[in-house]
Amino acid sequence: DAGVTQSPTHLIKTRGQQVTLRCSPKSGHDTVSWYQQALGQGPQFIFQYYEEEERQRGNFPDRFSGHQFPNYSSELNVNALLLGDSALYLCASSSAGYGYTFGSGTRLTVV
Amino acid sequence: AQKVTQAQTEISVVEKEDVTLDCVYETRDTTYYLFWYKQPPSGELVFLIRRNSFDEQNEISGRYSWNFQKSTSSFNFTITASQVVDSAVYFCALSEAGDSWGKLQFGAGTQVVVTP
Numbered sequence: 001d002a003g004v005t006q007s008p009t010h011l012i013k014t015r016g017q018q019v020t021l022r023c024s025p026k027s028g029h030d031t032v033s034w035y036q037q038a039l040g041q042g043p044q045f046i047f048q049y050y051e052e053e054e055r056q057r058g059n060f061p062d063r064f065s066g067h068q069f070p071n072y073s074s075e076l077n078v079n080a081l082l083l084g085d086s087a088l089y090l091c092a093s094s095s096a097g098y099g100y101t102f103g104s105g106t107r108l109t110v111v
Numbered sequence: 112a113q114k115v116t117q118a119q120t121e122i123s124v125v126e127k128e129d130v131t132l133d134c135v136y137e138t139r140d141t142t143y144y145l146f147w148y149k150q151p152p153s154g155e156l157v158f159l160i161r162r163n164s165f166d167e168q169n170e171i172s173g174r175y176s177w178n179f180q181k182s183t184s185s186f187n188f189t190i191t192a193s194q195v196v197d198s199a200v201y202f203c204a205l206s207e208a209g210d211s212w213g214k215l216q217f218g219a220g221t222q223v224v225v226t227p
Binding site: 031033035041042043044045048055056058088090092094099100101102103104105107 | 115146148153154155156157158161202204213214215216217218219220
C-alpha cells in the first residue's frame with residue numbers, strides 16, 4: 001500500500017518564477033494538507049484541501065495557492081518566488097482527521 | 112503565539128542511555144490531539160503517537176513511552192536504551208478542535224544525536 005507520494009523530490013527555481021508541487025495521498029485518504037518547513041524549524045501549515053475545496057489556510061500570502069482533484073491528489077502552486085520560499089514542502093494526507101501520513105517532501109531551492 | 116514549545120534544541124547521548132524530550136503546549140480548547148513525529152535525515156515525518164485530550168493514560172510502545180499531564184500541559188517522550196537509529200529530529204504537534212481541526216501546529220523540534 002503506497003503512502004503519500006510527492007513530486008518532484010528536488011528542484012531549483014529562480015526568483016520571480018512560478019512552481020507547482022504535486023502530492024498523491026495515501027490510499028483511502030481524502031484530505032490533503034501542505035506544510036512548509038524551513039531549515040532548522042518545525043513545519044508550518046499552509047492550507048488543507050477536502051472535497052476539492054480549501055478548508056483551512058495558515059498565515060501564508062496569496063502567492064501560495066492549491067488545488068485538489070477528484071482523485072484526491074493535490075497541487076501546491078507558488079507564484080513570484082522569493083529567496084525565503086526555499087524550504088522543504090511536505091504533503092500530509094488523512095481521513096476524517098484521524099491519522100496524518102506525511103510524504104518525503106519536495107526540497108525547493110530558490111536562487 | 113507559540114502553541115507548542117520544545118525547549119531542548121539538541122540532546123546528545125551515548126547508546127543505551129535514556130533520553131527524554133519535553134513538550135509543552137498551549138490551548139484553550141477542551142478537545143485536542145497531541146502528536147509526536149520523528150524526522151530522519153531523509154525528511155519524511157514518521158508518525159509515532161496520537162493522544163486525545165481526554166486520555167491521560169501514559170503509553171508504552173517498545174522502547175518508547177509517553178507521559179501526558181494536562182495539569183502542566185505537557186506531553187513528554189522518553190526513549191529507553193537509545194540506539195544509533197534513534198538519531199533524528201523529533202517534533203511534538205498539537206491539533207485543536209473547532210475551526211483549526213485538521214491543522215497540525217508543530218514545535219521547533221529536538222535534534223537527538225545518539226553516538227555508539
